[in-house]
Amino acid sequence: MRDDATPTEAESTGETVEAVLDTVARSAPDIRQGLPGRRAAIEAENPSGESQKAADVYADELLCDRLGDIDGVGVYASEERPDPVEVGSGLSVCVDPLDGSSNLEPNAAMGTIVAVYDGALPATGDELVAAAYVLYGATTTMMVAREGEVTEYVVHPDGEYEIAQADVTIPEEPSVYGFGGRVPHWVDDFESFAREVESDPSMKLRYGGAMIGDVNQVLTYGGIFAYPTLSNAPEGKLRVQFEGYPVGYIVETAGGASSDGAQSLLDVEKDDLHARTPVYVGSEDLVDDLEAALEE
Numbered sequence: 001m002r003d004d005a006t007p008t009e010a011e012s013t014g015e016t017v018e019a020v021l022d023t024v025a026r027s028a029p030d031i032r033q034g035l036p037g038r039r040a041a042i043e044a045e046n047p048s049g050e051s052q053k054a055a056d057v058y059a060d061e062l063l064c065d066r067l068g069d070i071d072g073v074g075v076y077a078s079e080e081r082p083d084p085v086e087v088g089s090g091l092s093v094c095v096d097p098l099d100g101s102s103n104l105e106p107n108a109a110m111g112t113i114v115a116v117y118d119g120a121l122p123a124t125g126d127e128l129v130a131a132a133y134v135l136y137g138a139t140t141t142m143m144v145a146r147e148g149e150v151t152e153y154v155v156h157p158d159g160e161y162e163i164a165q166a167d168v169t170i171p172e173e174p175s176v177y178g179f180g181g182r183v184p185h186w187v188d189d190f191e192s193f194a195r196e197v198e199s200d201p202s203m204k205l206r207y208g209g210a211m212i213g214d215v216n217q218v219l220t221y222g223g224i225f226a227y228p229t230l231s232n233a234p235e236g237k238l239r240v241q242f243e244g245y246p247v248g249y250i251v252e253t254a255g256g257a258s259s260d261g262a263q264s265l266l267d268v269e270k271d272d273l274h275a276r277t278p279v280y281v282g283s284e285d286l287v288d289d290l291e292a293a294l295e296e
């Protein structure tokens with residue numbers, strides 16, 4: 001006979017997810033307020049070989065401490081650390097603490113990305129139980145995908161937050177696009193697709209150099225974001241565990257589509273925690289067109 005006081009596994013997973021999302025929302029103002037004075041690059045690289053800023057390390061240490069303290073979180077992993085950190089038992093939380101930190105110098109948008117997996121790392125897309133991103137833009141917002149719905153919150157400087165939009169759904173008619181990588185490194189099939197999109201009078205360019213800012217444009221206006229396969233980097237730039245899976249989950253939950261060029265990002269399987277994948281996310285028809293173009 002189950003004692004009603006004992007939560008089921010699903011209930012305790014839900015409570016842990018809730019605590020992770022609440023902690024990220026309440027930490028967003030602390031991360032934002034800690035950015036001034038941490039713009040400088042430090043003599044260090046992240047596991048992907050990218051130079052680290054003091055702000056990357058600051059956000060990572062803050063989130064590791066706070067998320068690692070949550071009952072039900074077993075592992076913390078970050079784009080800034082080579083290996084996961086054992087912090088207890090339970091869910092695995094993967095974080096890109098400051099996505100787009102190179103935007104600090106030009107004071108452009110940046111984000112924090114969180115993926116919560118019910119499984120050991122490196123996890124698979126079907127082990128995601130929630131994904132979210134914080135956008136440090138003109139205001140601070142947090143987009144959360146869990147239990148089949150995407151909800152946008154506005155986060156106030158004191159860490160309090162409230163729903164700005166429930167049931168976020170990507171607009172039917174696309175109107176923006178953002179394509180990363182240097183154009184000379186685009187493969188021919190992607191370049192043909194990109195030129196098609198660029199020549200469409202209903203589409204306009206929105207690319208800001210931080211995926212979260214660009215993906216948020218796509219979720220707001222409809223369209224497509226790509227950090228594509230490149231001739232000099234066939235797997236592209238973005239990391240599966242920390243960027244591809246969570247953003248693919250959010251966009252698909254909002255009624256859009258995601259792809260690595262041939263399959264949903266959530267079906268990508270990689271053995272390495274910091275493995276990369278090409279990332280294409282946005283309105284379903286555009287992602288379908290992209291996959292058809294790359295098949296040619």
Ligand code: P6P
Binds near residue numbers: 101212227
């Ligand atoms: P590029 C930020 O460094 C990031 O990981 C993503 O947020 C962004 O989409 C991409 O890299 C930008 O890369 O080559 O345009 O600077």
